[in-house]
Amino acid sequence: GKINRGPHVAMLATPGMGHLIPLAELAKRLASRHGATATLITFASTASPTQRAFLASLPPAVSSLSLPPVDLSDLPRAAAIETRMSEECARSVPALTAVLADLRRSTAGRLAAFVADLFGADSLDAARAAGVRRRCIFFPSNLHVLTLILHLPDLDAAVPGAFRDMPEPLRLPGCVPVPGPDVLMPLQDKADPCYRWMVHHGAKYRDAHAILVNSFHAVEPGPAKVLRQPESGGPSRRWPAVYPIGPLIHADAGRKDGASSSPCLEWLDRQPPRSVVFVSFGSGGALPAEQMRELALGLELSGQRFLWVVRSPSDGGAVNDNYYDAESKRDPFAYLPEGFVDRTCAAGVGLVVPSWAPQTQVLAHAATGAFLTHCGWNSVLESLVYGVPMVAWPLYAEQRQNAVLLSDGVGAALRVPESSKRREIIADTVREVMRGEGKGAAVRAKVAELQKAAAEGLRDGGAAAAALAEVVQGWTTTTGGGEKD
Ligand code: UDP
Secondary structure (H helix, E strand, C coil): CCCCCCCEEEEEECCCCHHHHHHHHHHHHHHHHHHCCCEECCCHHHHHHHHHHHCCCCCCEEEECEEEEEEEECCCCCCCCCHHHHHHHCCHHHHHHHHHHHHHHHHHCEEEEEEECCCCCCCHHHHHHCCCCEEEEEEECCCHHHHHHHHHHHHHHHCCCHHHHHHCCCCCCCCCCCCCCHHCCHHCCCCCCCHHHHHHHHHHHHHCCCCECCCCHCCCCCHHHHHCHHHHCCCCCCCEEEEECCCCCCCCCCCCCCHHHHHHHHHHHHHCCCCCCEECCCCCCCCHHHHHHHHHHHHHHCCEEEEEEEEECCCCCCCCCCCCCCCCCCHHHHHCCCCCHHHCCCCCCCCEECCCCCHHHHCCCCEEEEEEEECHHHHHHHHHHHHCCCCCCCCCCCCHHHHHHHHHHHCEEEEECCCCCHHHHHHCCCCCCHCCHHHHHHHHHHHHHHHHHHHHHCCCCCHHHHHHHHHHHHHHCCCCCCCCC
């Protein structure tokens, strides 16, 4: 029979604000568009103040709970974050099974689906054991990266050596060719356990009923077409249907009158339209001290206004040093070049803020003219939603691949060349994206086009809205469980 209350969805967010934010957006959209309620499940390792504040800000339809801690003390200190997340998830399967069984009882039959994000594939076993009928993967990155991961079990055999040593770029169905060194970072060292984990996830995704992807057709039409074709999984239908449901971004409620506004926004209010380069490396990114210095001098040399979220440099640590807590380890200002703050910030052309900025509000601000970004996929989507052209400066994870897609593929960014991140080149690239007549103008026009396409897809009847509706339809129809149950 028909249920008279909306479905309940359990969602598992693996560590990192870049995973939690879009998953929460999906939960909010399911609530507002489809009358659903959701429980966001997080891991004990990620209970940072940033995350707590974020979870507390969610609407009543979206509740959250944290899994009990699991012992990871046997992992080497240098274990990759992808390994940590995968291990934490795999070891949490028993606890998660119990949590899901509880949720099934407490929601009185409304628990219609379980959704895990990209490193949570093992949790599909917990959902199956707890009797949750529909089990999905939410992929917060893009269709290019998904295509790669889905092909990994095959590529593992087909590419025996290291990706970075491949003489030719990696070519996958529908995708922009990716030079070997730009291929997903956790795949670069096949001796590292995180490589095996990625291959494992690629195989495990095939257990899902559907894969929801935070991307949209216009930004990567090639793989969008290929993955939507019913035969995309090959004759044996090796993987589930793929639904591009994005761009889902965290749009802050906006600035409340009277409430203490952020210093960033107050500063932006005083700048001319489209005059400021926003510089940020996501929730976990950190630059080596030397590059931090060149970037500072490059920004100064560009003659453009800038707003820069600085973190302490990564030397001695990793480029993703701040990943788990999104906070700087040391005073970042101490690493800026001598006199830089006086020449720029004190002169009114720059603002440097530590650790964290209200990024979507900054990108939405009329004064923002470009985004120098590490190409984390959420940042990219936010930039496109607000029509901000990008300077690509990738650091880790899939960011280099994203930079290839943006610069060589769709043309929404110019990339600072990997080989020469010197101040002159940085200044030229920034200036070109801000006001250049050649490549810069083309990037700005492309981004405007993508902004329009993104909004259209999410409107009622748009491609992304229709894709999500189709997924929910699969959750709420009471007939048949599908071949996977
Ligand atoms: N973010 C923010 N303020 C910051 C840094 C990041 O609000 O100072 C948000 C950003 O808007 C995005 C997310 O954190 O939603 C970062 O996700 P992304 O995929 O871009 O990068 P990651 O942090 O996963 O590397």
